[in-house]
Every structure is written in C-alpha cells, then in structure tokens.
Amino acid sequence: MDALVAAVTVFVLALLVGFEVIVKVPPTLHTPLMSGSNAISGITLVGALLSAGLGHTGLTTALGLLAVIFATINVVGGFLVTHRMLEMFRRK
C-alpha cells in the first residue's frame, strides 16, 4: 500500500508540473509540442526493452519485440519530426 501511495504521489505531482509547464507553450508551437511530447510518451520503450530482453518465455519476448518496435518508432519518429519542424521556426 505504501508503494502505491508513493507512486500516486509522483503521478499527481508530475501532472501538476506538466500543467504548469505546458500552459506556457505558445499556440504557434502546439504542433511541435504534440509531436515532441508524443516522443516522450514513448518512454514505455524502457519497459519494452526489459520484456524483450529478459527471455522469460517466448511469448513475452515476442510481445516485447513488438513493443520495442512500436515504442522506437514513437521515440525516433517523434523527436526527429519535432526537430524538423522547430528548425523551420528558427531559421529566418
């Protein structure tokens, strides 16, 4: 139960930090915000790597492999396309 309360504490505080940080993003950057934050949600890749690597059963390895592919597309595609967009905003 203690572990759950600690995890919920982190969750609630992170949500609040998220609100405070994100409301300051100007509308002109909302599309890169979406693709960039999307890349961050690919953090689930960390879990996928462990599922794919622990070799628990063939099934978990297969599920992990699929998850690694999906999450890596999310991470690599997200950060790259965000970079591409933001470069357009920077150049004059």
Added chain:
Amino acid sequence: MPAWFVNFSYLLASVLFILGLKGLSHPRSAVRGNLTGAAGMLIAVAVTLLDQRILSFRAILAGLVIGSAAGALLAVRIRMTAMPQMVALLNGFGGAASALVAGAALIEAQAAPGALTAQFTVATAASGLIGAVTFWGSLVAFAKLQELISGNAVVFRGQHLLNALSAAAALGLAGWLVARPEQAAAYWALAAVSSLVGVLATIPIGGADMPVVISLLNSYSGLAAAATGFVLANNMLIIAGSLVGASGIILTQIMCRAMNRSLANVLFGGFGAQAGEKVSADAVYAGRVKAASAEEVAMLLETARRVVIVPGYGMAVSQAQHAVQTLAGVLKSRGVELLYGIHPVAGRMPGHMNVLLAEADVPYEDLREMEEINPLFKQTDVAIVLGANDVVNPLARTDPNSPIAGMPILDVDQARTVVVIKRSLSPGFAGIPNPLFAADNTLMMFADAKKAINEILHSLSEAAVAG
C-alpha cells in the same frame, strides 16, 4: 549496475523531459528543448540496456533497428500538411507499446509468487484498456485524415447504445482481470474489447473535430505510459506519462474552447452529420455576391496600409503558402503592414497552420492569434481570407440557432474591404452558408488559392511597371 545508479539516471532523464518541455515555451529555445528531451530518452534507454537481467539482446536489437528505421523514414518523408496523420499514428504506436508491455509484465508476474498485487493488476488493466483504445482510435483518426475512409462523422441507429455496451464490457473485463489476475485470457479479452471501443468512439467524429480527437489521443498515450509505470513500479514512466497526459488535456481544452463546444459534444455529437434546420444558401447569397478580378484586388492592395491574411486549410491544400509569402514580401517592401490572423482551429491539429507557414519561411513575429488580431480589423484596409470559411462566419455571433453559434471567430467583416479567395460558395465543415461572402464590403475571388495569389502578384508587378 547498482539499483541506486539506475534510479538516479531515471531521475535525471525525468528532469530532462521537464526541462525539454519548458524549452518549448519560446521558438528560440525550442530546438534546444527538444534535444534536451531526446537526451533524457537516450540516457533512459542506455541505462536500461545495462541491466544485468537482460539475457539476450537479439530481440532488443532487432526491435530498435526496425523501429528506428521506420520512425526516421516517417519523420523525414512526411509532408507538413500530413502532420496530423503522423501524430495520430505516433500516438497509436505509443499506446500499443504500453498495452503490450503491460501484457508481457502480467505473464511474467503470473509465474512469480506474490507479484500479482492489487496495484499491479489495476494498473495492468488500465494500461491495457487505455493503450488499446489509443491504438485503435488513432488508427481510425489516421485513416480519416489520410482519407483512406470517409472523413465524415459515421453515425447509425443504436450507436450510443452499442458504444455504451462495449465500454461497459471493457470495464467489466477490467474488473474480472483485477479479481482473477492469474488468467491471462482476461487481459487479452480486455485488449480486444477496448480495441472495439477505440474504433467505435472515433468513427462518429467528423473531420472538423479531428484537432480535438488527436489532442485527446495524445493525452491517452501519455496516460497509458503512466499506467505502465504503475505496472512496472517505475517512477520515470509515471512522470513522463503524466507530463504528456497533462499536455494532451490542455490542448484538448484549448481546441474545445476554440470551437465553443464541450468535450462531450465533440465525442458524442456526430457534428456535421446532424440534419438540423439550416439557413438556405440562396436566401443568403442571391444577387448579393460580388466577384472581383485579380486586377481589382491588386488595386486595393496598392493603396492599403494594413493587410491581414487569414489562412485556412484550403490554402494548405492548394500549397499556396510560398506564393502567399512572396506576396507578403512584395507588400511589405512597399511599406504595407502585413499580418497573419490565425484561428486556433485553422488547420487539422493545434498549431498546424503555424507549422505550414513556418515551412514557407513566414516569420512567426508576423503571426497573430485571434485575441490579438480581432481588435485590429477595424483599422485594417484589406483582409484576405484564403481557404478559410467557418472560422470567419459572422453567423457564429448573430444566429443563436446556428451549429457554430458562440464559436469565437476572426472578425474579418470589420475590415474596410474583405477579399475572399475561394473556388466556389460551397460550405465549410459546418455545412452552412456564410453571410460574409454576401456582405457589402466583401469581394469574392473565385479561384484556386495558389493561382489567385500568383495572379494578384502578376497584376501588382504589371501595375508597378506601368506606373
């Protein structure tokens, strides 16, 4: 690798994610912000790969190579007009990955005595449910935006009942999984029914509401990652996931406010498909629409001091951004004050129009948000509406029975002259006529946006030579 080192690295990655998002608060710091976030991800992945419990790198390596190649290809090749589809797809992949990780974690935990705690099973159910809804909802959104299926709202009899039943079934299966976590079948049944929920929930939403849906799915993909964080008892996943969840919620709110609709109305309304009483187009337009040629518009622009361009998605479809930027340069070199008025839902996702204009080298300093530009229209000589319709429709202010009643609009009708460049008088997403087109101070230029702008440019340069 001691656990404290791993956890400290995860903390560092979490801090970098927050600082990265903070960098997005200004275009100047945004590139560095995005790189900061990417550095956080690199640290998180590298430390995880050092985990000594990993027995084989074969599947990991294969997954990383395939995923990186596909992701990089997508990111480099995608056109800026197709960015909403891209983000929809990425949202979906993130959701799917979270659901798969939770599924694998459940199988591992079933073999380990005492691992199936209440926190674990509730989080697993949440991750499977949200992840599957996100994946399938995003695929439907992608198919609609890519026009693989009709972009219109798909509504049928008994839809609400079916949606309610499938949602109830998903929640029931989630409850079953929590009660009997030793059965893997419950999880996959939950994922299957949640997939159905994702499809059913997205098909009744029409094209104009896609910005809301993508924002919401963005939020879901974050919440799915956070739920997976609860499954794995990993604070970094919880933090990163909730940051994204918060971001998506904020953007959803902004989009709903920009359309003056509640989230419930967007999700369940079937907007654009409902056949309410509508103002007849003939009654609005008959005998009152004045067409103008490129020469006439050029003459207007020559004597103007302030010109405001209001771009809509029609401009992007016609790929007129670069022509518009050229016209803006010509007018500015003649001392005209030139601004762009951007409606929050001008594109297919939040901020989409800004990206399309940035691609054409329009400086972001020239872009004005709705609240900033509206007071300026009274002192504007020419407002050019380029492929926009519903967001400049005065019925939103005047007709309380209109489907867009109360929606904040750009008050272009207050400009001295309004030039509307549009191929025909066809209605926008809301399916209603626009009295702006028949207003006394409005000139209609019936043409493709790119062609029209180029013709105006031509007339301007001819006049300059003649003068």
